[in-house]
Amino acid sequence: MTYEPLSATSVPGTEGQGxxxxxxxxxxxxxxxxxxxxxTKLTVDDVAREAGISRATLYRYFPGxxxxxxxxxxxxxxxxxxxxxxxxxxxxxxxxxxxxVAGFGAGAFVGHEALQHLLATExxxxxPHLCFSGADTLLRVAAERIAPHLCxxxxxxxxxxxxxxxxxxxxxxxxxxxxxxxxxxxxSVVREFVIPAASERSGTGG
Amino acid sequence: MESPxxxxxxxxxxxxxxxxxxxARTTVDDVAQASGVSxxxxxxxxxxxxxxxxxxxxxxxxxxxxxxxxxxxxxAPDLCVLLEDAxxxxxxxxxxxxxxxxxxxxxxxxxxxxxxxxxNRILPMIGAFLVPFLERERIAGRLREGAxxxxxAEFIARMVLSCIGAPGVYxxxxxxxxxxxxxxxxxxxxxxxxxxxxQHP
Numbered sequence: 136m137t138y139e140p141l142s143a144t145s146v147p148g149t150e151g152q153g154x155x156x157x158x159x160x161x162x163x164x165x166x167x168x169x170x171x172x173x174x175t176k177l178t179v180d181d182v183a184r185e186a187g188i189s190r191a192t193l194y195r196y197f198p199g200x201x202x203x204x205x206x207x208x209x210x211x212x213x214x215x216x217x218x219x220x221x222x223x224x225x226x227x228x229x230x231x232x233x234x235x236v237a238g239f240g241a242g243a244f245v246g247h248e249a250l251q252h253l254l255a256t257e258x259x260x261x262x263p264h265l266c267f268s269g270a271d272t273l274l275r276v277a278a279e280r281i282a283p284h285l286c287x288x289x290x291x292x293x294x295x296x297x298x299x300x301x302x303x304x305x306x307x308x309x310x311x312x313x314x315x316x317x318x319x320x321x322x323s324v325v326r327e328f329v330i331p332a333a334s335e336r337s338g339t340g341g
Numbered sequence: 342m343e344s345p346x347x348x349x350x351x352x353x354x355x356x357x358x359x360x361x362x363x364x365a366r367t368t369v370d371d372v373a374q375a376s377g378v379s380x381x382x383x384x385x386x387x388x389x390x391x392x393x394x395x396x397x398x399x400x401x402x403x404x405x406x407x408x409x410x411x412x413x414x415x416x417a418p419d420l421c422v423l424l425e426d427a428x429x430x431x432x433x434x435x436x437x438x439x440x441x442x443x444x445x446x447x448x449x450x451x452x453x454x455x456x457x458x459x460x461n462r463i464l465p466m467i468g469a470f471l472v473p474f475l476e477r478e479r480i481a482g483r484l485r486e487g488a489x490x491x492x493x494a495e496f497i498a499r500m501v502l503s504c505i506g507a508p509g510v511y512x513x514x515x516x517x518x519x520x521x522x523x524x525x526x527x528x529x530x531x532x533x534x535x536x537x538x539x540q541h542p
Contacts, residue, residue, distance in 0.1 A: 258457065259450030266453050267445055270507035278510055299509050300500075300526045307499040311460045328496050331485075332529035 157196050160186040162210040165203050169249040174260045179203065215243060219280060229288035229337055230330045233301065234322060236281055237329075240305035241321040265310060277302035289337045297333055301325065348386050350376045355398035360440035364395055364451040399455040400462070402441075406434065407463055411470055419483075420474045421537065424501065424523045425516070431505040432513040460502060467498035483536035493531055500527050 164186025165177075172181055179200055183193045197203050222239035226232040244250065253261045263269050281298030282291065289297065305321055313320040354376025358367040361375075369391050373380045387393045413430045417423035435441060444452045471494040478484045484493075504511075504522065512518045524537045 258454040262453035262457060263449040266449075266456070267506050269449075270503075271509055274507055274509035295510060296522075296526055303500065303503045303509065307503050310457055311464060311499070324496055327492070328530035330530075335534070336525075336529070 154196060157188065157192065158206055158210075160188060161193060161197065161203060162207050164188075165207045166211075166249045169207075170252045173257045174253055175257055216280060218243060219284070223284045226284075229285070229334055232284060232288065233297070233325060233330050233333060236284070236298070236301050237305065237321050237325040238318060240277075240302065241308065241318040244305060244309040245317045262310075265306065270306060273306065274299050274302050289333070293336070297329070300329060304329070347378060347382060349401075351378050351383055351386060351394070352398050352401045354378065355394050356402055356440060359395065359398060360443060364444055364448050364455075367391070367395060369394065396455055399452070400459055403456065403459045403463060404466075406431075406438070407466060409434065417474075419536075420471075420478050420532065421523055421528060423471075423474055424497070424527060425519050427501060428504055428513060428519050428523070429516065432508065435505065464495070464498050464502060467501055468494040471497055478532060478536065481536075483532050485531060485533055488531065497527065497531065 161182060164184075165182045168177055168181040168185040171185075177200070179193060179197075180190060182203055183190045186193065193203075197206065219236070219239055222235045223232055226235050250261065265273065278295045278299035281301060282294040285294035285297055288294075304324055308317050308321050308324075351372060354372045354374075355367070357375040358371040362368075362371055369380055369383055372378075372394060373383055376383075383394070384390065387397065410427060410431050414423055414426040417426050468491075472490060475484065475490045475493055475497075479488070479490065484490075504527075511522045528537060
């Protein structure tokens with residue numbers, strides 16, 4: 136969890152690797168800082184401290200707080216996509232793929248410390264992205280990302296709708312958690328109410 | 342509840358005030374003026390003052406919304422039609438709810454935490470509403486084998502609440518799209534196939 140301070144050579148001019156390294160550190164530092172201090176009172180200084188780099192170095196790559204948060208969103212989006220791809224890589228049947236999507240989605244939500252901290256302490260900062268029009272956008276994006284993985288087993292329209300249903304289930308349990316573990320509840324609902332019908336429709340059996 | 346009518350008058354005044362001034366700027370004085378109930382009486386019913394008044398108004402209006410929804414669809418002949426009617430009605434009612442539309446657009450950061458708390462209370466309400474419909478489906482032999490009515494009711498309640506808030510990839514102004522969502526996704530794992538598409542046995 137601790138990092139050596141960046142060497143003085145990692146500055147602009149040495150583009151590429153140095154820049155990538157700073158960005159990665161800043162993103163990780165920002166996520167840790169959000170999980171500790173929340174978003175409303177988060178400062179660039181907090182991020183620099185958590186990232187183990189100087190304020191000056193951070194400002195050389197990021198003009199301000201907004202740029203840091205934009206980098207966090209971009210990085211987290213890419214990380215989720217990789218996680219989804221990895222979770223589905225070894226699945227060979229529709230039922231495995233559906234369970235993998237649900238398990239990954241629930242785990243990504245529940246295990247996200249920064250997000251969970253915000254939901255608990257500053258829900259107003261994140262709920263606009265998870266409810267009503269924010270949920271519409273989230274569900275569409277999730278459906279588009281999940282669908283290509285399900286197209287191995289079903290038509291593209293069906294894959295998009297099924298992907299959306301899985302995202303809907305994950306979001307529902309993430310925002311209104313069940314009494315027990317969220318991941319287990321999501322998986323059991325998907326096994327009970329999604330997998331059998333989807334398997335019948337795609338003609339792949341149980 | 343010693344005098345529910347006073348409480349309801351205050352909450353009605355709360356709703357009017359929130360529609361006018363928003364969640365952050367509504368004061369007890371605004372509500373007193375809008376409801377015609379004195380400040381002292383309001384504080385007696387809402388000892389938490391402004392914050393309690395705002396939160397209770399959101400809770401009260403949320404309950405009323407779902408009561409109206411329940412009354413509008415209670416006569417549905419089966420579970421499929423029930424959900425189709427409910428989604429169409431709720432979407433329209435939400436679009437026409439002027440106070441909700443104003444506040445969700447201008448103060449989502451204040452409204453959504455209150456509504457999310459309400460979801461935990463509303464979900465069991467929707468579930469309880471669904472149980473008799475599920476029992477009827479079971480008696481008619483249309484429920485999938487081994488389905489547990491309580492678990493099924495909770496699943497459908499969650500999906501209904503989710504769909505009312507966010508239609509996602511579906512167009513709720515198009516009855517055919519709602520039908521597709523209800524019969525091919527939401528209830529496909531709940532009912533036997535013959536019950537979903539009776540015209541194609």
